Amino acid sequence: MTVSGRRARQKKETPFGAGAAPPAKRESGARAEGAPPRAALFERQDGSPLRQSADSARAAARREPDAAALLDWYDRHRRRLPWRAPPGERAEPYRVWLSEIMLQQTTVKAVIPYYERFLARWPHVGALAAAPLEEILKEWAGLGYYARARNLHACAKAVAARGGRFPDDEDELRALPGIGPYTAAAIAAIAFDRRAAPVDGNVERVIARLFAVDEELPAAKPRIRALAASLTPASRCGDFAQAMMDLGSTLCTPRKPACATCPWRAACAAHRRGDPEAFPRKAPKAGGRTRRGAAFCVLRGGAEVLVRTRPARGLLAGMSEVPTTDWSVDFDESAALAAAPRLGGRRGGAASAWRRLPGVVAHTFSHFPLELVVYAREVAGATPAPAGMRWVRLESLEGEAFPSLMRKVIAHARREWPEFARAAAPTRPQSPSRHASARAACRLR
Numbered sequence: 001m002t003v004s005g006r007r008a009r010q011k012k013e014t015p016f017g018a019g020a021a022p023p024a025k026r027e028s029g030a031r032a033e034g035a036p037p038r039a040a041l042f043e044r045q046d047g048s049p050l051r052q053s054a055d056s057a058r059a060a061a062r063r064e065p066d067a068a069a070l071l072d073w074y075d076r077h078r079r080r081l082p083w084r085a086p087p088g089e090r091a092e093p094y095r096v097w098l099s100e101i102m103l104q105q106t107t108v109k110a111v112i113p114y115y116e117r118f119l120a121r122w123p124h125v126g127a128l129a130a131a132p133l134e135e136i137l138k139e140w141a142g143l144g145y146y147a148r149a150r151n152l153h154a155c156a157k158a159v160a161a162r163g164g165r166f167p168d169d170e171d172e173l174r175a176l177p178g179i180g181p182y183t184a185a186a187i188a189a190i191a192f193d194r195r196a197a198p199v200d201g202n203v204e205r206v207i208a209r210l211f212a213v214d215e216e217l218p219a220a221k222p223r224i225r226a227l228a229a230s231l232t233p234a235s236r237c238g239d240f241a242q243a244m245m246d247l248g249s250t251l252c253t254p255r256k257p258a259c260a261t262c263p264w265r266a267a268c269a270a271h272r273r274g275d276p277e278a279f280p281r282k283a284p285k286a287g288g289r290t291r292r293g294a295a296f297c298v299l300r301g302g303a304e305v306l307v308r309t310r311p312a313r314g315l316l317a318g319m320s321e322v323p324t325t326d327w328s329v330d331f332d333e334s335a336a337l338a339a340a341p342r343l344g345g346r347r348g349g350a351a352s353a354w355r356r357l358p359g360v361v362a363h364t365f366s367h368f369p370l371e372l373v374v375y376a377r378e379v380a381g382a383t384p385a386p387a388g389m390r391w392v393r394l395e396s397l398e399g400e401a402f403p404s405l406m407r408k409v410i411a412h413a414r415r416e417w418p419e420f421a422r423a424a425a426p427t428r429p430q431s432p433s434r435h436a437s438a439r440a441a442c443r444l445r
């Protein structure tokens, strides 16, 4: 996992999902509905049988993390998430894949409304494969990391071409667009119950603490992966993978881990040392330098805004935006208008026609922070769009594939430019959850 190590799941959540009531408590040791008898549940990695009660007792005595103890905890406290199958059932590969792609770098809370909209609109991989990419990008808008949406489409097409069936093997899954080692392991484990150990930022933290791994990240990753694999049982691999994710999300949080209620407390080396928050060790990060630039909001005839589409490759590829200058660490604002769109035949038009709005729009990408100043200008209704740009009616702006950055720019113009605010007809209302999701996703970037 990168950067944030799936900060998504590092965010603390209730053990039962947003607004969900706790699951009915089963007696300790009771098994999930439909699950095989407990005695048959566990095997060591070498295939030898593991009798839960005796092995749990021995593991506790040896202070080793025990899969059975974690699965018992999971049976009682698993989070209820829309992409998860009920206890004892196998999750659909399409749902697992879709959720895992969306969850990369994004919180569970932010993903849920997007996931539900995608599933309602494209209920199976064939439907998603047949959808135009522009429609997928529009539905994805606000979730960030837009390369994921393009890979999602490419992967759906590849799976549709093989009859709509996802492979159940990690290597074959990794050959598909947008599926890396973590996602391949997660799909193999959760959708196919293959013995695979998906290690995201949450799992990395749990393992680093359990074994008090002193080596710093990212150098420690191979060791942490090996330790995670060594804990994975031969059965209920999908449940075990999700149990690890839930433990990292709900108890073994980055700050103030809830060790008192952790099923692995007795086996946890960092807990015994009394400094779990000191793990995982991290090498100091070199932060990207702030880039700056200008964005140009042009209002035509009080009804339309000038928009263009970004190039098909690179940052925010294929997304919509209002025109901007280049973004650079040595941006010179005094020269910004030289890069303004050519309107009425003159680049930028008369400098006096532009109005510099107060304040800046700040946004953080994974590898650099960005600050944009915003220039605003009105033009007459018949003004043609410069080459490569187009006019979009104010009431249609919501349907554009704007990334979060551009939504911030437009919100800024609405706030700071009275003419724009007056002209802006009430746009299609977004659901509160969509706004909240976009904001949550923004904070991660």
Ligand code: SF4
Residues within 6 Å of the ligand: 206, 209, 210, 251, 252, 253, 257, 258, 259, 260, 262, 263, 264, 265, 266, 268, 269, 270, 271, 276
């Ligand atoms: S005992 Fe504490 S630090 Fe150790 S795995 Fe459990 S929650 Fe994390």
